[in-house]
Amino acid sequence: MDFLDFQRKIFTPDYHIQESTQRPMSSPTSLRAALEKAAEEIDYENKVANNGTTLPDGRLYGIGIHGHYDRHGQTGTGRGVIIQPRRDGTFLVLLGCSYYHGTPIAVCHVIAEELGVDRKAVQIGDVSNPDTSLDGGSQAGSRAVCSNSTAAIMACRQIKDWAFPWVAEELGVPVENLDVGDGAIFDKTNPSNSITWADVGNNPDPWPFAAVGQSWGENLQIPISGPMGDFPVGARAFHREGVAGAYEVAVDPETGEVEVLSMVNVCDAGRVLDRFSAEGQINSGFWVQASMKGTHWNVFHDPGTGTLLSQTMLDDKMPTSMDLDETKNNPQLIETISHVGPYGAHGIGEPAATANSVAYITAVGNAIGKIIEERPIPPRRILQLLGKA
């Protein structure tokens, strides 16, 4: 059994594989899809027999593949969003993640879409401290976009539940006829019959302090506050994602230098919202993991005192474009549609970085005929493994 077969049979057994139309999609189904895509793109099954062979220039050939579930950001990543409607038709947002990155902006877009208002009408609270958020702060990144957006959608529902009955009465239509768009709540049968969110400020009902939405990652106790897709209140949901990487490498046995001949990185993005951005995520993930964890030993300490010796970017080596040829990366996106993420999407920031290094090290190990149980593996370490240092 080669490594691909091993992963098929152990990680993604057939009895866990669903039909592609079945929802919610199981993790093994997502992973199997990613694995098969990676294998196909790099022609793994036709090339795996070449492992350890010597290329015409004397270097050793290796190919490796690896896939796994990315659950990064799940444990303890419950999200909460508070939306405070203002009487001027704008909305103040506080959310459960660090404010120092793009996640809040992405969530604001989701809220604007859900409430049918301009993005500028959704403003992030200036409480730039994650400790003030619902769950005490959480990780940032695409996972946070997914979870916080889900919470935001639920909070938006609460706002609609509060506003729609009064608007329906004012417009003289059933609540079911109402929808949002262009900064207003309107009658779907007669869109010109509408009330703006600013006019909703005239609602004599008690003004809500805030609408609160919550969602959660696997293992977190906070329950989902409303049904979402196929998930009822209290249902267990998780942000699964199958990711797989495959590498072809040539190892110089005289210097330990590794050249990546080709590589493919597959991510199940749930649904791709922006292909350019999504592929960019994969490329950056590949860069971080294949380079810093795969090839460069970026932390050195003095064994006697524990002092960090690699204090500058000279010794903490970020590879240059001369070291990693990004044009050889082949990012691939698959879509299995998430029912807990906004519009079917879920995060792909970190996943691209995770399967990568294992596939890389597997390829190097296959080239030199050694089982490598460590990372990173800079050239000097490869020479050592080859018995030449």
Added chain:
Amino acid sequence: MNKVTVINATSLDEAVSALGSNSAVLAGGTDILNVLKAFILPDPPDTLVNIKTIPGLSYIEENGGMLKIGAATKLADIAESSVVNGKWSSLAQAARAVGSPQLRHMGTIAGNLVQDCRCWYYRAEQMGFNCFRKGGTLCFLTAGNNDKHSAIFGGQVCFTNSVSDTANPLVALDATIVTTKRNIPAGDLLVVLGNILDDNEIITEIQVPEPAAGTSQIFLKWAERKAIDFAEVSVATAISSSGAKIVLGGVAPVPWRATAAEAALPDVDAAATASVDGAFPLPANGTGNIGNRYKIQLTKAMVKRALQA
């Protein structure tokens, strides 16, 4: 970075008179400013004498078979010079191997020759490790983490390695370093703890004689990163019917003549093997440290490739 006074010298005489025990020359600044900003030295210079403001220190010319390069000539100019790329191609290759385009457009040939070492113990902030180079009594590479920045030849009180790429072809090509006081053979300029220049001595010119007809020369560099990195091992060769020079970089505190390898020529395999005669790798010490024995293999491989090129 501590406050420093910068003197923009307009002549060599003015620069020399401004230099003293607590001052340093500023040209490209790619090394000295790094040293100052990182608070490396316990007693850093408080005065920098800028020689970029001295006219006539940047030039490349061939005169009577002699290559003459002004001390303040930028590495990028040397790398791209048709004159240097003609008869002194290994020097151009070495200049091209330095740092990055930005560094090569700032750094000068003289600065590259006398730059400070990159030992991470030496470069640890201020007196974190009071090593020999800072006036202490110990080289921390011998008992500490010596995976990198360490020598397998020629270590005495200090076991760091030389980092100048251009020094190696200059030694192989029998260059002379002209200063405000004297002419120094390139092979004598650098010593274990630095260089032999006096406090008020400035390099003014590099002179490289025309290689003998039929001389083959090459500079090869192996670093963990292909740009913005210093050589783990580099090789400069100048081989003709009248003699051979193989100079190694990154493996000793100074450019290291592989005389045993030179003697073993023309047998390439024997020369590669002989290139590490007398090597004294530093041992691994503690978790994660693998020592620098790998440099022996790298040296053999690089010498072989240089001789086969």
